[in-house]
Amino acid sequence: MSKSYNNTISLREDPEVVSKKIRTMPTDTNRVRRTDPGDPEKCPVWQFHQVYSNDGIKAWVREGCTTAGIGCIECKQPVIEAVLKELAPIQERARAFTEDPGAVRAIISDGCEHARELARETMRDVREAMGLSYG
Ligand code: SF4
Known part of the structure; x- marks a missing residue:
């Protein structure tokens, strides 16, 4: 998958866009008409079924x-449903952060302070180990 080929699904992608991307995915090229039989092994959608579908769906x-x-x-429909189901809780969590940028800034600020504190401790240990303790 590559973003430049527009064949990726991002974690915060709109469900409608996700559905459309999967609906328009290429399939086994031998299935030109609806009445042509295909071979799942030659179809990229099958790879998704391998990941998302149970044995019953795979047999179907x-x-x-x-x-x-x-x-x-x-x-493709069971794949669409499974991908959307997987993304839903991730998108729900992301939405909470997008709607509250202040909370995100607070988390980043806490993280920075924690990192500074760890760096201070590490530098103190390094100075001590090198005999450069100033006091
Ligand atoms: S595996 Fe599914 S999507 Fe792929 S060619 Fe067969 S019927 Fe079509």
């Missing part, structure tokens, strides 16, 4: 694809 895809019993849009 294998059977439906190789017999032209299902269409590609139909086949």
Whole structure:
């Protein structure tokens, strides 16, 4: 996947855009018409099924694809639902931060202070180890 090829799905992508990207994904090139049988092994959508679908759905895809019993849009639907389901809690968490930039600034500021404190301690240890303690 590469952003320059516009074939990525970002974590905060709008669900409509995610659905569209998956709906328009390339499939097995032998399935030119709905009635042409395909081979999941030659289809990138199958890779998604490997990750997101249970055995029942995978068997349905294998059977439906190789017999032209299902269409590609139909086949992609469980993938769309699974990806959206996975993204939903991530997007919900992200939304809370986007709506409250003050909280984000506070988190960053706390992090910076913590890092400064750790750096101070580390430098103190280094000086002591090198016999450069000033007092
Ligand atoms: S039915 Fe599914 S696995 Fe088969 S070519 Fe279409 S999208 Fe790919």
